[in-house]
Amino acid sequence: MSIANKFTALSAWRHKLRAHATPGGIRPKAYKKTSLRSRIMPTPIPGLLILPLGQHQGTAAEALVSVGDRVLKYQTIAAAAQSNSVAVHAPTSGTIVAIENSPVARLANNLNESQLCIHLEPDGKDSATELYPESDYHLLDHSQLLQRIADAGICGMGGAGFPTRDKLQLSIDHKIDLLIINAVECEPYITADEALIRERAEAVVQGAEILLAATRASRCVIGIEDSKTDAITKLVAALKNSSVELMVIGTKYPAGGEKQLIQAVTGKEVPSGLHPADIGILLQNAGTAYAAYNAIILGQPCISRITTLTGLALQTPKNFETLLGIPISFLFELCGINESARLKTIIGGSMMGIEVSNTAVPVTKTTNCVIAGCAEEFPSPTDEHACIRCGFCATACPASLLPQQLLSYSKSSDHQQLQDHGLFDCIECGACAYVCPSKIPLVQYYRASKSKIKARQASHAQSARWQNRFQFHQFRIKKTADDTSNKKPRDTPAADIKPKLEDFSRDEARRKIADAVARVQTRKSKLIASTKNANSNNGNMPGVEE
Amino acid sequence: MTTYLSIIIAAALVNNVVLVQLLGVSSLFLSNSRLQNTIELATLNFIVLFSAAVINLLLFRFILLPLGLDFLKLLFFVAISSSITKLLLQWLKQRFPLSLRQQKLAFYLTGGNSAVIGVSLLNTVSHLSIPQSIAYSLGAALGFSLLLVAFAALRLRLDSAEVPAPFRGTAIQLISAGIVTLCLLGFAGLV
């Protein structure tokens, strides 16, 4: 297609649906071209597949097989737990050689950890179980649709990995009226969705229609960045006979963030602390739509995904349709890695991904990108300068926070101010840290403060529980004493007990707390006084050896 | 009109009670680290300063001076300002018990604030007419409370700054007050 045609197609779609403005955002240097040079390639079958039981966010699946079992391709080898969980299927036929803890990279938890994994040794025959494709999804009723999606073991393919069935169930409870398919992919390295749409736009659109039917929403919009011209033209063609709409939004990071995309598409903001479903909107990733297409139309469970292999340390960056469980070192070799140049290995994008030290970690359902970065792209972090409050971060922040203020309060551990300034509205997109001229790892500070605050809140809740329990205990002792002395009948209704309990706790607790605080204060001041006058009485000094 | 405006601006900025006249400087450093508390304190100070100054002025001009009791003015001024504070605090105790408890001493010391007595004393020696003196008192009270709030906000920023150890706390606050005074002295001649 010629450039002129692309342009007209683009502008036609732009006029149809206009994206709303979103605050903040940055335009990081993108490295997308190299990995888009080749088509999506299938991977050969490696010698060993490592299949973590928890590839998603939520409860891990429960293994159905034991060591030594022979499994077929598509066979369910781990079933979803009670709720908030997805099943795992065998990507190829072979033997289970081990079920043990192995290192994995989990985007959702943002840390490296080891997890229970099924180790599958392929036999190379790739013999499959029987599939039940259903070329017309209209023939399936709603519960069947959900059941099939659940059986296929689909979770969010964008990176967070939330079980899709649960998300769809959520949407039914909330009466969703808008489904947004997120094909924005604003991370500067990832091209998995772009490659997918460029080559399999029809499948994605059908997947979107399936999800639309599954959510019972009235509208479906696919959001995509205006820089992805090839993908847009393909989508335009695929959408000709579909009710699904397309919205082209401006290229900036993080345009693909859940809240940002909702704002761009609808102009609405998700109220702080609430879920998009509360305002009748549901987001699904384009990769998830494709997986839904596979699950319903082809009947295949989720055993592979599109993953971008990129980074300057790779000779031929490209997108793979990888089997799940392939170690990333195997993929590196397929792309011709220059091991000496590889400085960092990143799973996920360069902005929100995590760095892994072990290249034996497997590809999971959420691995959308693997970067083998060299020193040229990721220079070692320079020393942190002082914050000069230049405000670049505030301009970049998509949540309209004041990162520089948050930083100073984080440093002084002023938790009240942090919450007042909206620390928990931070989506950790990293735009502030990207633009910071002082090279301050702002997001790390926020994460540390968040976990501190959460820990403190948890301990407060804990102590409140203990206090309640203690007070109830006291109350009960008192009450039984009263009962025995007054010889009253014991069947006082529960409603009577409650107000008494409250009265008791309010007065007593306040007084006790005030007393305790005063005691501590006087003790502290006395301690200070005694330390100050230390030279006179160095005999009895508590806590000097600290 | 312009005279009154210029008197108010002069009292609030150019001859700021706290930093230029150096009255009630301690109040700057009394309030605690929450801005909301400082605003409460400043409001209280504003009401006390203004009302006490006006009452004292009228008392002095119409009662003490004609009776030749002006050498006892101090006793009367102190009694009036502390009574006003006491009555206000009693009212506050009923309405806002919490904020009162948080900074009890700071609130109580408002009555003995040297800015209150100082403005009253300055009114006795100034050559302004009674309405002009009232304008002056208003300006002084405004300048006092606004400065208290702005300085508290500045102190909040100093709390999170990496000030070298010996200067941390009161020393750097005094130096900041000095720099602000530098700036206010530059307003000289504005009116």
Next chain:
Amino acid sequence: MTAPGPGSPLQTSTQTIAGIMQLVLLALVPGIAMATWFFGFGILINILLAGVTAIALEAAILKLRKKDIRLHLGDYSALVSAVLFAIAVPPGSPWWLVIIGIVFALVFAKHMYGGLGQNPFNPAMCGYVLLLLAFPLEMTTWHIPNEIVNSAIRIDSLGIGDITSDQQILSPFSWLGLQQSLVLTFPFIARNSQQLIDGLAMATPLIEFKMAGHSALLTAWDNGLSWFDRESATGWELINIAYLGGGLLLLYKRIISWHIPFSILLTIGVISSLFYAPDSAAIYGTPYLHLFGSATMIAAFFIATDPVSAATSNRGRIIYGILIGTTIYSIRVWGSYLDSIALAVLFGNFCAPLLDYYCRPRRYGHLRRGLVQRPNQATEQHREKGIGEL
């Protein structure tokens, strides 16, 4: 709180503090060049003196505070402060004046607060205001090198020195001018050649403009004089235009946001237009001269925009600019100091923490303050089940 370990984002931009500061210095070059052309080497000597003192002092303090000297000196912030201070100090000031100012600026206004990024007041302006109040005479006299022999100065009715016709104006930008500037700065080297010190001591240029009440550029244009001729007294206007150019460069490079300069200039423009009347121009000055006389442009683009001491949110920045603009105009017209910029900026700095506190931008997903949005029931149920977090 210690610095946490590495993590996302792993990619960062190439912009650094040193780069920003270098760009600020670069943007100052046209203005400085223009000022040097009109007022002679005194400006450059000031900059050199202040810069060298500042770097030496900064290094010494960093050593005393046990900080990494290379890292912190490499951010050029001391140099920027020194240059901003030096272009504000009158040329031909004695050396000790400059050094006192720099010491106050760096020791008291910067490092006592913890160094770069912590100071609530603009260091350069603190130093300047201290000098202005402590040495008012020295700080309001501009020494411009002049011809020695016929230096008769006629004092007119307004008390302003005027150059008589028999005096030959010496180019300040000459070898003799350099000599004179050096002697003015370091008076001890001129014991023997006493007459060299007799340079023209003129008051701050703003006074002339304020009294003249008309644009020298237009006059020069009407009279067919060259703008760059020193006789046409177009100095301050051209210098301001040069600084405006530098400021626009910073705006273009997004080093500074438009809010502060725009609101300062607009405020000064609006207020001076309101008070402007042709017959009272001698008192209030024309709007044009308020914008292009004296150091308005340096203040608006380089001094008030110092991010460390300015307000930080956009709404706060606009109020901050309005505050500074009003103060600049008020002090100039009604106050006793004509160089009101430093005072106004310090006043703005003082109010900035309060502005920061009250002018926070509306955050994503929050209504106006006090309004709370409630989740609908289904979410609550889901949250209870533990699957609320997506």
Next chain:
Amino acid sequence: MSKLECQAEESQSLWQNNPVLVQLLGLSPVLAVSTSLVNGIGLGIATFIVMLLSCISASLLKAQLNSAWRFTWFLLIMASYTTALDILMQWLYFPLYKQLGIYIPLICCNIAILVRMEVRACNSHWKLAATDAAKSGVAYLLAIVLLAGLRELIGQGTLFSDWQLLIPSTLLTDISPSEIQHDQLFGFAKLQPMAFILLGIIVALKNFTDSYFAKETDTQLGNGATVQRARVTGRLKK
């Protein structure tokens, strides 16, 4: 209980818990009149007298002081002494009185005195109250002398000039302040900003020396403590 109250509760001492340098109480006169040593000493002594007398009176009258209105009573006590002192000074020290101006009557609302009365005087024996007030008053005098001396030295390069102002006028015939204009060294030091800044520097120096000495005693103590513990365990073994 706020920080201030904690500090006030502590035992009063000349240097460690100085009312001016640590608690920042009664700053206004300190900053305002410390332009020369003579002024500082004059005001310091006047404050000392009022503090001593007020505290003793408050202690003696503590039974009569209504607790709800006690602040008013305290202020009235202070105001009566101040009025008396004011009249006395007008008679004996008129030139000095003129120089101190409004700050002599303002002793009546010096918070440093008020805090002493509130914290110590109104609930202890008068002898105890008197020693406490005396200590506090001397500490106040010390701070004001320190600042005044520094400012006079920097401001006009002299120390204790015009000392004759401190001699009562009944003893000396000519007590007018010297007319000779001193060579102003850095006259700016006499203005308000330098008062703040110099006081800040004094406080910082105090902090520095305190922490320096504290560190020294700390290390000594630390060694002592470990030794002590060793001995204790030894004793337990026996």
